[in-house]
Amino acid sequence: MSDFVEKLRAVVGDKGLITDEAGKRPYLTDWRDAYLGKALAVVRPASTEEVAGVVKLCAAEKVAVVPQGGNTGLVGGGIPLEDGREILLSLGRMNRILEIDEIGYSMTVEAGVILKTIQETAAAHDRLFPLSLAAEGSCTIGGNLSTNAGGVQVLHYGNTRHLVLGLEVVQPNGDIWNGLRALKKDNTGYDLRDLYLGAEGTLGIITRAVLKLWPKPKDVATAWIAVPSPQAAVDLLSGAHAASEDNVTSCELMGRQGIDLVLSHIPGAADPLAERHDWYVLLEWSSTRARREGANETGLREKMEGYLGEAMEQGLVLDAAIAQNETQARALWSLRENHTEASKKEGPSIKHDISVAVSEIPAFVTEGLAAMRKALPECRPVTFGHVGDGNLHFNCQAPVGWDKKRFGAHAPEISGAIYDLVVGYGGSISAEHGIGLMKVDELAHYRSTIELDAMRAIKRALDPQNLMNPGKIVRV
Amino acid sequence: MPDTVIAPVIPTVPVTPAVLESLRTIVGDKGLILDEQGMQPFVTDWRGSTVGTAAVVVRPANTGEVAKVVKLCFDNGIAIVPQGGNTGLMGGATPWPTHSGIVLSLGRMNCVLDVDPVGYSMTVEAGCVLQTLQETAASHDRFFPLSLGAQGSCMIGGNLSTNAGGVQVLRYGNARNLVMGLEVVLPNGDVWNGLRSLKKDNTGYDLKHLFMGAEGTLGIITKAVLKLWPAPKDTATAWLAIRDPQAAIEILSEAHAASEDNVGSCELMSRACTDMVLRHIPGTQDPLKADTPWFLLLEWTSSRPKADGAEGMSDKMEQFLADQLEAGRVLDAVIAQSEAQARNMWVIRESVAPASRAEGPGLSYDISVSISKIPAFIEQGIKASLDILPSIRPYPLGHIGDGNLHFSFMGPKGMDRETLKQYSPAITRAVNDLVTSMAGSISAEHGIGIDKIDELAHYRSKIELDTMRSLKRALDPKNIMNPGKILRL
Numbered sequence: 001m002s003d004f005v006e007k008l009r010a011v012v013g014d015k016g017l018i019t020d021e022a023g024k025r026p027y028l029t030d031w032r033d034a035y036l037g038k039a040l041a042v043v044r045p046a047s048t049e050e051v052a053g054v055v056k057l058c059a060a061e062k063v064a065v066v067p068q069g070g071n072t073g074l075v076g077g078g079i080p081l082e083d084g085r086e087i088l089l090s091l092g093r094m095n096r097i098l099e100i101d102e103i104g105y106s107m108t109v110e111a112g113v114i115l116k117t118i119q120e121t122a123a124a125h126d127r128l129f130p131l132s133l134a135a136e137g138s139c140t141i142g143g144n145l146s147t148n149a150g151g152v153q154v155l156h157y158g159n160t161r162h163l164v165l166g167l168e169v170v171q172p173n174g175d176i177w178n179g180l181r182a183l184k185k186d187n188t189g190y191d192l193r194d195l196y197l198g199a200e201g202t203l204g205i206i207t208r209a210v211l212k213l214w215p216k217p218k219d220v221a222t223a224w225i226a227v228p229s230p231q232a233a234v235d236l237l238s239g240a241h242a243a244s245e246d247n248v249t250s251c252e253l254m255g256r257q258g259i260d261l262v263l264s265h266i267p268g269a270a271d272p273l274a275e276r277h278d279w280y281v282l283l284e285w286s287s288t289r290a291r292r293e294g295a296n297e298t299g300l301r302e303k304m305e306g307y308l309g310e311a312m313e314q315g316l317v318l319d320a321a322i323a324q325n326e327t328q329a330r331a332l333w334s335l336r337e338n339h340t341e342a343s344k345k346e347g348p349s350i351k352h353d354i355s356v357a358v359s360e361i362p363a364f365v366t367e368g369l370a371a372m373r374k375a376l377p378e379c380r381p382v383t384f385g386h387v388g389d390g391n392l393h394f395n396c397q398a399p400v401g402w403d404k405k406r407f408g409a410h411a412p413e414i415s416g417a418i419y420d421l422v423v424g425y426g427g428s429i430s431a432e433h434g435i436g437l438m439k440v441d442e443l444a445h446y447r448s449t450i451e452l453d454a455m456r457a458i459k460r461a462l463d464p465q466n467l468m469n470p471g472k473i474v475r476v
Numbered sequence: 477m478p479d480t481v482i483a484p485v486i487p488t489v490p491v492t493p494a495v496l497e498s499l500r501t502i503v504g505d506k507g508l509i510l511d512e513q514g515m516q517p518f519v520t521d522w523r524g525s526t527v528g529t530a531a532v533v534v535r536p537a538n539t540g541e542v543a544k545v546v547k548l549c550f551d552n553g554i555a556i557v558p559q560g561g562n563t564g565l566m567g568g569a570t571p572w573p574t575h576s577g578i579v580l581s582l583g584r585m586n587c588v589l590d591v592d593p594v595g596y597s598m599t600v601e602a603g604c605v606l607q608t609l610q611e612t613a614a615s616h617d618r619f620f621p622l623s624l625g626a627q628g629s630c631m632i633g634g635n636l637s638t639n640a641g642g643v644q645v646l647r648y649g650n651a652r653n654l655v656m657g658l659e660v661v662l663p664n665g666d667v668w669n670g671l672r673s674l675k676k677d678n679t680g681y682d683l684k685h686l687f688m689g690a691e692g693t694l695g696i697i698t699k700a701v702l703k704l705w706p707a708p709k710d711t712a713t714a715w716l717a718i719r720d721p722q723a724a725i726e727i728l729s730e731a732h733a734a735s736e737d738n739v740g741s742c743e744l745m746s747r748a749c750t751d752m753v754l755r756h757i758p759g760t761q762d763p764l765k766a767d768t769p770w771f772l773l774l775e776w777t778s779s780r781p782k783a784d785g786a787e788g789m790s791d792k793m794e795q796f797l798a799d800q801l802e803a804g805r806v807l808d809a810v811i812a813q814s815e816a817q818a819r820n821m822w823v824i825r826e827s828v829a830p831a832s833r834a835e836g837p838g839l840s841y842d843i844s845v846s847i848s849k850i851p852a853f854i855e856q857g858i859k860a861s862l863d864i865l866p867s868i869r870p871y872p873l874g875h876i877g878d879g880n881l882h883f884s885f886m887g888p889k890g891m892d893r894e895t896l897k898q899y900s901p902a903i904t905r906a907v908n909d910l911v912t913s914m915a916g917s918i919s920a921e922h923g924i925g926i927d928k929i930d931e932l933a934h935y936r937s938k939i940e941l942d943t944m945r946s947l948k949r950a951l952d953p954k955n956i957m958n959p960g961k962i963l964r965l
Contacts (some may be wrong), residue, residue: 101846101848103725103729103847103848104846104847104848104879105847106846147678148678148682150676150678154675154676158653159676161682161685162649162653171939171943175939176939177937177939177940177943178937178939178940179940181915181917182846182915183844183845183846183879183915183916183917183920184645184844184847184877184878184879184880185641185645185650185844185875185878185879185880185917185920185921186844186917186919186920187638187639187641187689187917187919187920187921187922187923187924188917188918188919188923188924188928188932188936189689189924189932189936189940189944189962189963190686190689190690190694190943190944190947190948190962191639191652191685191686191688191689191690192940192943192944194652194682194685194686195681195682195685195686195947197682198678198680198681198682199681203681215732215733215737218733234594238594241706241779242706242709242779242780242781243780244780245736245738245778245779245780246706246737246738246778246779246780247736247737287736287737288732288733288736288737289733289734289736290733355674355675355676355677356674357592357595357597357673357674358594358595358596358675359592359594359595360595386676389675389676390674390675390676391675391676426672426673426674427672427674428672428674428676428677428678428679429679430677430678430679431674431676431677431678432676432678433678434678434679435678435679435680439679443679443680447679447680448668448669450662450666450667450668450669451668451669451670451680451683454662454668454681454683454951455680455681455683457950457951458681458686458947458950458951459681460950461946461947461949461950462943462946462947473680473681474680
C-alpha cells in the first residue's frame with residue numbers, strides 16, 4: 001500500500017497528502033462525533049486535474065474514494081467506512097472564486113470555497129447568493145451541492161439545486177465532465193446536473209460550479225412573532241405572500257423548548273418578548289426596491305406592521321416584535337441559528353429532518369409529539385424548522401441526566417414511530433440532510449424496490465466498480 | 477426532418493396479430509387505432525415535416541393500462557413512441573419511418589385528480605391539456621405559470637418530458653421547476669410512484685429530474701404533482717418600442733427592483749417578426765405606430781390586489797417607463813388600459829408560430845446564451861446567415877430574460893422549401909458554431925428529438941454523450957423507449 005501512497009504523492013505532492021494519524025483525524029470524524037472512519041490517506045488536490053489524476057489512479061488500483069467538503073454533514077455522508085481501505089479526498093484546497101458576472105447574475109467557483117465567502121463575494125458586487133444555513137462559516141459549496149442543502153431561504157429561492165446553472169464533475173473513471181454552462185435554458189439531453197446534485201458524491205466529485213446570483217435585497221423586515229399554534233403559523237404564512245407582494249423570504253417555526261435551550265446555553269441570547277409563549281415564528285420579507293425615507297414611505301416594515309396588526313385581530317398572532325435595525329434582526333436570527341449548537345451543549349439528541357405537505361404540518365406536529373412521548377414519556381421534544389417548505393427538524397432531546405448510551409437504546413423506537421408517521425403522511429424521512437450512512441437502512445425500509453432498483457441501476461451505470469463513496473445512500 | 481439525418485438503428489420487432497390481440501385485451505377497442513387514416517395525425521409532426529410509421533396507435537385510459545402495454549412491449553422487444561398533444565417542434569414524439577412498433581398516446585388520461593389550494597399543488601394525469609390546467613388553477617384562485625403558444629392543445633406529459641419553457645420562465649422557471657412529484661411507467665412496465673407533494677426531499681438520486689426533459693426515452697410520465705402559485709391580482713402589460721437589444725437587457729435589469737421583483741415576462745420581438753404576425757393573423761393590431769426595429773413586451777404581475785388610492789403595478793410601471801424614456805432606452809411605449817388591450821399584445825407574441833407557417837418556408841433556431849451576450853449574438857448571427865444567403869429574412873424574437881432567442885428566418889421571397897433546404901445545413905452550422913463559441917445551448921427549450929440528434933452529437937463532448945448513453949442503457953436495456961431520439965446508442 002505504501003506504493004499506492006507514493007503514487008498519490010506523485011499526483012498531489014507533499015502538500016496534498018496527509019498520512020499521519022493525528023493529521024487525518026479531523027477528516028475521519030463528523031461534526032457531531034457520531035462516526036469515526038479510517039482512511040489510507042487524506043488527499044487534498046489543488047486543481048480539477050489533480051482530482052482527476054487521483055480518481056483515475058484509484059480506479060486503476062480499485063481503491064474507493066470518499067469526497068469531503070467542509071465536513072459539516074449530519075448523516076455521515078462525508079465520512080469513510082471503518083475498514084480503512086478508502087482514501088478521503090478533501091476539496092478544501094480548491095477554494096478560488098473564478099469569475100463573477102454581475103450582468104449575467106452568475107458566479108463560477110471551485111468546490112472548496114466556503115459558503116460564507118461566496119455570500120460575501122456576491123454582496124461585494126451588490127448581488128445575493130441566497131443559500132444560507134447554520135454551518136455557513138465552515139461548510140463548502142461542493143458539499144452543499146452534493147447534498148442539495150436547504151437552509152432558511154428555500155421558501156423564496158429554492159433548494160441548492162435551484163441555485164445552480166452548471167457543474168464540472170470528475171467522474172468515477174477520472175474523466176472530467178464539463179457542464180460549466182451559465183445558461184438558464186438548455187434542453188439538450190438528460191439532466192446530468194440534477195443527477196449529481198444531491199447524489200452525496202456517490203456518482204462523481206463536483207469540482208466547480210456556476211452559481212446563480214440574485215439582486216441584493218435593499219429593504220428587509222424581520223419579525224419575531226408569538227403564535228398560538230403551528231396552524232396559526234401556516235395561516236400567517238399563507239396570507240403573508242400576498243401582503244408582502246410575494247416577498248416572503250423566510251418563515252421559521254420554533255417551539256418554546258428550543259428557545260429555552262438557546263437561552264440557557266448561548267451567551268448573549270435574550271428573549272425578544274416579555275412573556276413566554278409555546279410557539280414562535282421568525283418571519284422575514286425582503287425586497288430589492290430600496291426604502292425611500294420620508295413621511296409617506298410604505299416600505300416592507302410598514303407593510304409588515306399592518307399585516308401583523310390584522311393577524312393579531314384574527315387571533316393568529318399573540319405578540320410580535322419587528323426588528324428596527326440590522327443588529328436587532330441579527331439577534332433574532334441567532335436565536336434560530338443557535339438551535340443546533342444549543343442542543344449539542346445540552347446533551348444527546350435524536351434528529352429527524354422530515355418534510356410533509358405544508359398544509360399537513362399542524363396535524364403532523366400534534367400526532368408526532370404524541371408519538372414521541374408515547375415512545376419515551378420522559379423525552380423532551382425540540383421542534384423547529386422551515387414551515388414554508390413543509391420541513392421540520394422534529395428532534396428529541398434526551399431526558400435530563402441521560403447519557404448517549406442510555407438514550408441511544410430508545411432511538412430506534414422513537415425514530416421508527418416518527419418515520420412511520422411521516423411515511424403515513426406521504427412525507428420525506430430526509431428533507432434536507434440527505435441519507436449518507438445514517439439513513440441507508442431507513443431509506444431501504446421505506447422506499448419501493450422499484451425506486452431503489454432504479455437508483456442502483458444508475459449507480460452501477462455511472463460507477464461500475466462502486467468506488468465512489470460506496471455504502472452511502474443505497475447498497476448496491 | 478433534416479435531409480442529413482440518417483435513421484439510427486432501432487428495434488424493428490413487428491407487432492404480430494397475437495400481440496395486437498393482447499393489446500386489445502388491455503386497452504379495448506376504444507384504445508386502439510389501426511386504420512391508416514386514423515393513425516395519420518399520430519405519425520405526423522405538427523409542422524408536417526416529419527412523417528413516420530407505426531403498427532398501431534394505443535390509447536390507454538389509465539396508468540395500469542400503460543404499465544401493461546409497456547410490459548407487453550418489453551417482453552416482446554417492441555418499440556414504443558410516447559406522445560402527448562403532438563405539438564413538439566423537434567420530432568421527438570414522431571416515430572421514425574423505420575419504426576415498426578406502437579405509438580402510445582396519453583390523450584385519454586386527462587383527469588385532474590386533486591387540487592390542494594392550501595398546499596399550492598395539483599395532481600394531474602399526463603394527458604391533461606395545458607390550458608385546462610391553467611383554467612383549473614384559476615378557478616381555485618391559484619396560478620399554474622407554464623404558458624406557451626401551443627397551450628390549447630399541448631399536454632402536460634409532453635411539457636414535462638420536454639421540460640418546456642414558454643413566456644413565464646423568467647419568473648417561475650422551466651417546466652421542471654413547476655413539479656413536485658411524478659409517476660412514471662418504466663421501460664419494463666414497472667410503475668415508479670414518485671407522486672410526492674414535497675418541497676424538500678433529499679432521499680437519494682433525483683429521478684424526477686432525470687425523467688423530465690428525457691423526451692420519453694427513459695420512461696413514460698403518467699401523472700404529476702404540479703406546484704401552484706397565488707393568482708395574479710394586479711397586472712401591468714406594456715408594449716415598448718426600444719432602441720436595440722442591448723437596451724432590452726438594461727431595461728430588464730432595472731425592472732426587477734422597480735417592480736419589486738414582479739417582472740413576469742419580458743419578450744423581445746423584431747419589427748420583421750411583428751409585421752409578419754400583423755400580416756397573417758386576422759384581428760391583430762399594431763399597439764404602437766412606431767417605426768422602430770425592436771419591440772419589448774413587458775409584463776409585471778403581483779398577487780396583491782391594487783388597493784384604492786394606493787400605487788398599483790400600472791403606476792409603478794408608468795414611472796419606470798418615463799425613466800427609461802429619459803435614459804433613451806425606450807423610444808415609445810403604451811401600457812394596456814384593459815384586458816383586451818393586453819390580450820392583443822399577447823396574441824401578437826403567441827401567434828408567431830402560426831404566422832410563420834402561413835408565411836411559408838423558413839428556418840428557426842431555439843438557442844440560448846448568457847444574457848449579456850444576446851446583443852452580440854443577434855448581430856453576429858444575422859451577419860453570418862446573410863453571408864450565406866443574402867436574401868433570407870431574419871425575424872429574431874425571444875425570451876430575453878432567459879437568454880433564449882428564437883433565432884428565426886423567413887425564406888427569401890418566392891423561394892420554395894426545397895431550394896431553402898439546400899442552404900439550411902450551412903446556416904445551421906454557422907448559427908450553432910456561433911452558439912457554441914459563446915458557450916450557449918443549441919436547444920434552449922425545444923429539445924433534441926429527431927431533428928437535432930446529429931447536432932447534439934457534433935457539439936457535445938464524448939464524455940457527456942457516453943454518460944447519457946450509460947444512463948439510457950441502464951434504465952432501458954432493450955432500447956424500446958422512444959428509440960433513436962436524443963441519442964444514437
